[in-house]
Amino acid sequence: xxxxxxxxxxxxxxxxxxxxxxxxxxxxxxxxxxxxxxxxxxxxxxxxxxxxxxxxxxxxxxxxxxxxxxxxxxxxxxxxxxxxxxxxxxxxxxxxxxxxxxxxxxxxxxxxxxxx
Amino acid sequence: xxxxxxxxxxxxxxxxxxxxxxxxxxxxxxxxxxxxxxxxxxxxxxxxxxxxxxxxxxxxxxxxxxxxxxxxxxxxxxxxxxxxxxxxxxxxxxxxxxxxxxxxxxxx
Numbered sequence: 362x363x364x365x366x367x368x369x370x371x372x373x374x375x376x377x378x379x380x381x382x383x384x385x386x387x388x389x390x391x392x393x394x395x396x397x398x399x400x401x402x403x404x405x406x407x408x409x410x411x412x413x414x415x416x417x418x419x420x421x422x423x424x425x426x427x428x429x430x431x432x433x434x435x436x437x438x439x440x441x442x443x444x445x446x447x448x449x450x451x452x453x454x455x456x457x458x459x460x461x462x463x464x465x466x467x468x469x470x471x472x473x474x475x476x477x
Numbered sequence: 478x479x480x481x482x483x484x485x486x487x488x489x490x491x492x493x494x495x496x497x498x499x500x501x502x503x504x505x506x507x508x509x510x511x512x513x514x515x516x517x518x519x520x521x522x523x524x525x526x527x528x529x530x531x532x533x534x535x536x537x538x539x540x541x542x543x544x545x546x547x548x549x550x551x552x553x554x555x556x557x558x559x560x561x562x563x564x565x566x567x568x569x570x571x572x573x574x575x576x577x578x579x580x581x582x583x584x585x
Contacts, residue, residue, distance in 0.1 A: 392571065403577040404521065404565065417572055452520055456571070463528070464509060464570050468520045 363388065365455050365469035366435075373475045374443045382438040382472045386455030393436045394466060395428060398450045410436055411458075443476045450474075480504060481568050483576035490583055496553040498579050500566030503547065510542055510549045513565040515578065521565055525551060556583045 366385040374380050386393050395407040406420040410430035421428065425443075430436040440447055450473050454466040481502050490496045498512075509528055513521035527533045527540040527549065539552040549568075553560055563578040 394572070396573075396575075404567075404573075404575040406572050406574065409572055419572075454573075463526070465511070465523055465526050466573060467523060468513075471520050 365390075365453055365467055367453050367469035367472050369472060370470060371473045371475070373477060375477055376444055377442050380440040380443050380447070380474055382440075382451050382453075382474070383435045384438070384453030384455075384469060385435040386453075387457075387467060389457055390455035390467075391458040392456045392464075392466075393430050394454045394456075395436075395438050396452045396454065396468075398452060398471075400449070404452065407438070440474075443474075445476050448474055448476045480574045481566055481576040483564075483566050483579045485577060486580040487582045488579055490556050490581070492556060492558060492583055492585050494556050494583075496556045496560065496581055496583070498551040498553075498564050498566075498581065500549045500551075500576055501547055502549070502566075502568045502574075504568065504574075505544075505547065507547075507568045509568070509570045510540070511567040511573065512538075512540060512549075512551045513567060513575075514560075515563045515565055517563075553581075556581075558583050558585055 393410045396404045408428045409417040425441045427439045450471045452471045453469045456464045456466040512525040515521045525540040527542045533540045537554045541550045563580045565578045566576040567573040
């Protein structure tokens with residue numbers, strides 16, 4: 362039973378390039394979340410998606426960042442025209458489609474983005 | 478006021494002792510609480526979830542929740558050097574709000 366799969370694990374981009382981060386949730390999970398962790402800081406919520414729908418994007422920067430979770434394939438976090446301040450670890454988490462309080466989320470290994 | 482607050486530490490305890498990690502939260506209607514462990518350079522790993530007032534035990538770990546005081550804690554019994562990590566408190570049902578974490582150091 363594979364866990365949450367993220368790729369690439371490490372990504373280096375020059376300023377102005379685009380970064381595309383991929384996340385495949387655990388089998389049976391329909392909820393996907395993206396978090397960002399800056400060096401020496403806590404995890405910050407970015408966006409919550411279900412298949413073909415963005416449920417909550419309150420943590421996404423207004424410009425250059427977008428996310429999708431298509432009917433087929435992984436969820437994608439896209440950062441256009443990257444700047445040095447985008448350098449961070451980006452974690453994807455998934456949780457099952459359950460009602461009630463029990464919504465444990467499990468994290469992937471993360472993508473470490475470095476902008477040079 | 479931060480939504481989820483933790484003492485950043487480091488909290489240093491000797492091997493075999495009980496480590497006590499604390500977290501307070503500001504949203505009174507929160508109903509789901511989680512503790513994650515994160516080793517340096519690694520991803521967060523879920524170790525405990527708690528949803529109702531009182532204690533929940535799992536092996537060497539006990540989570541305690543007091544909704545009236547808006548307080549959740551994690552006790553680690555018989556601490557081991559391998560428990561040395563940053564422990565993240567998270568609150569929320571789907572969208573999680575994380576504290577900045579408490580760094581725990583267990584020395585032999």
